[in-house]
Amino acid sequence: MITVKNLTKNFNSFSALKGINLRVKKGEIYGFIGQNGAGKTTTMNILAGLSRPTKGSCLVNGKDVTKIKHPSELHIGYLPEAPRFYPWLTAFETLEYLGNSGGRRVAAARIKELLDWVGLSEAVRRRVGGFSRGMKQRLGIAAALIHDPELLIFDEPASALDPEGRNDVLNLIKKLKNMGKTIFFSSHILSDVERVCDTVGIIIAGKMAAEKPLPEMLKEDILPSYDITLQKPIDSGILDKLSQIQGVSKVTGNELNLSVMTDAFFDTSLLFKFFVDNKLAVNSFARRQNRLEDVYLQEVNTNDKQS
Amino acid sequence: MIVTRELILMLLPVIVLQLGLAVYCAVKILTEGVQNLNRWVWLLICLFINLIGPITFLLVGRKRDL
């Protein structure tokens, strides 16, 4: 639904995007991650037709963003990073105004239903000026959905919210996917992306560092490590012996909880043999799951080394 | 010499307009809150500066949160 090729954007002498490539497939949730200032918002503004690229091509819903006369031609639902509403309109009036824009009509019942769906049924007749950040964010999602678009572009939909508000927004995003929508959203909170996304794209300093389905991204060959809990405390001498096993690169932890980092093709039976030999009872043994955060930090590190 | 009563009578529309504005602004100041200046300062401005006071408040003093 979105195909971006070699997208470049310069602001005066500053180049915000240095040739971005990305692809969002129909029906998926695409998480676009990167630090503040990496170029996420710039990319999303271009995809929403609100800003023009300096170079490169951008197809959104089959339309070239450089060839449109008006943002609404893209038929997307766009939620800006901090959606700004008219504080003197009520939630209902806001959606009524937006919904009846561009020659379209939206029934009052549909507006009520939408407000109900995003959890604002109590605030239908209240002026937006008094809304909290989270309420505005939810109203923004309702506004993006008002014309029932297939493709949704959400810029940091959950980042500025408290944990509860973030949870609500992420659940809404999941529900939207189940309704068959395609969602492209940006975030700098990796756990959010990990919770809901199908595909992850990492942008670092205006360049795409990686773009992969989430499971593949998590299988990235980060060196395996194991978390071990023992039944009885051990002394540091045993810790030293442990780290001398062939293939173990590092051992950390205290006398009960250990973390063992190893080489890529480490044979874990060596560890168990060591425990048996030293008569150590083990309560739990688990390979640590790769977190998106680890993958991301590894990408940032490689990037730093390259530049 | 025009007597004071006559003068007040003549000024009645202006007084009504001015007073109406001042009361309207006072209600806004006390119920909705203010920005840029202290609420009591705004209240004094609206009550004691003719026309320009309330208008200044309505233009820049009203609380606006986006």
Place this chain on the structure above:
Amino acid sequence: MINSLRKEIRYGLRNNTFLILFAVFFFFAFMTPVMLKILPEVLKSKFPGFPLQELVNMTQLGCLQSYMGDVLEIGTLLVSLALCGLLAQEIRDNTLVLPLCAGQSYSGIIAAKMLVFGTAVLLIPLAALVTDYLYAGLLFSFDTGILPVITGGLLQGFYMVYLLSLLLLFGTLTKNPIATALLTLAVNYGLYFAGSLLDIHRYLPSGLLREAQQLQNTIPLQAAVITLAIIIACAFLASRTLQTLEWSKK
């Protein structure tokens, strides 16, 4: 279109824009007849034998002309300040992003503002001038016909519509309400000054105000056509500028 008009009307009502315009014009409409009525009494008591009749025209007509002078000097200032945020504030606050994404057209946004606030700045000065006419007639005597007053009021209102179009254009160019107001006022007073200096009021929007002040029930055709052309040009340029803006700032 009704949708956009309704939004602008709500803006005008809920942000007191209409109230401010109403208060400004009616304040002067009620004030000038009283001032003219008590001025001679005050002067007589302080400076006996002051040749007042030669300086101030103390009639209904005099009141109307004095009121129109106030409108030119202070009315235009307050109208500019009251309406300077109409578009500039929206651009600065990014409140146009969602309406644009929802399908509001650039020209539609300008047209709705021109229609709603144009009507307001056309009708409110007209109503205020008629009020001034009635009140002055009450305090002095009715010695002028109502028709020239209505013509004069419409000319004045038309001048305010011209100010509105300048405010919208400068709003899109500067994206800053205060700068918009200052630029508009500079053009307003600047053109008036130039008109007087070079004696070319008949080719300038200020000719409308000059003619209105004469209360002769005449219409300055050249000035009116030129003003209309400027209004249309400003509205067109404003919507073109809006189209080329980048909405990328945070």
